[in-house]
């Protein structure tokens with residue numbers, strides 16, 4: 159039996175996939191996903207898989223608070239072999255299944271139902287990162303649907319839907335409602351939508367984003383799409399380039415926006431796709447606030463560069479989240495979504511949040527538990543980004559700033575599809591600042607407390 163590793167980090171997950179990519183070709187897995195009515199919350203899935211051992215599994219990430227992981231929502235599962243004979247399939251916890259008898263390389267035909275009631279329960283970062291139904295939209299991550307195998311090399315997914323339904327995802331389209339994915343991450347680490355909703359394509363510079371928003375947001379099309387357009391333009395200027403895909407990923411980006419007034423509001427980014435849940439309909443606020451609709455949107459769009467294009471092989475949440483947040487506020491300020499008074503009040507609040515959360519550990523170490531150390535990572539990371547920005551400006555007599563530092567990382571790592579580590583960040587800083595990084599980067603490796611300059 160192949161063991162699954164619940165503590166396996168996404169970085170290792172990528173490494174595992176890269177390893178398997180170099181192995182010779184496997185038969186292609188395929189899925190047929192049928193939905194007759196999004197409000198029924200039922201998804202029927204037929205899968206033909208060619209596993210190389212007796213274990214298949216759902217994603218090991220994102221549902222670790224549930225004993226059965228993502229498999230908690232799977233019902234009526236059955237398996238047959240190539241000869242159409244029933245074989246035994248058993249859930250072993252953590253979203254994994256073993257089946258028997260197993261014959262190496264032989265196909266297994268799965269039949270199962272997803273009960274899409276994820277939004278009825280509690281999620282560490284909200285149901286927008288799992289699956290939900292609102293209005294006539296069904297929104298789900300691949301995590302919520304697919305039973306797969308870590309060594310899957312490519313798979314096709316065909317959706318059977320009522321004629322009046324649309325489907326929007328970030329996958330490579332190879333036919334009508336038929337798509338191809340190139341590894342397990344692409345299959346599960348993505349968010350998509352099916353049903354009846356608004357759709358528009360936002361094209362800015364070199365970046366194309368498929369914007370999907372619920373019918374209740376129909377009147378806000380201009381407001382939302384113009385913020386996306388302006389923000390993308392700013393980010394393209396900051397990084398001097400568009401978001402970068404790995405060679406096998408499609409060149410599509412999807413942004414799904416919905417509203418739930420009973421929800422705290424927030425966003426999440428997956429491979430080429432963003433899930434946003436606002437707690438109220440967008441309106442002009444002139445606030446520098448974590449909860450404001452434009453901050454949520456602009457922060458998540460920022461991850462298309464920091465997170466999606468610039469990828470790390472270590473845990474560097476302080477950089478991924480803290481710097482994305484700092485740059486998001488910078489973009490909002492530049493777009494005059496709030497004024498200098500708001501900017502200063504925001505920095506003061508971030509310092510207070512960080513001080514309150516401070517417990518004698520570095521912001522890098524805090525990233526080992528994102529849910530527990532949210533303010534240390536986000537607010538501490540933001541303060542650190544500001545320190546770096548300030549240091550570069552002082553040392554270069556305002557000839558350079560944080561943008562130059564990010565550009566350097568983007569061109570060295572994102573454009574050549576290389577993963578960065580902490581030393582690369584330090585080197586890029588040293589190069590941009592033309593200064594000794596030791597004193598500043600002490601904040602990352604020691605428990606030294608960050609003070610906003």
Ligand SMILES: [Zn+2]
Pocket residue numbers: 457458461478479482
């Ligand atoms: Zn983020």
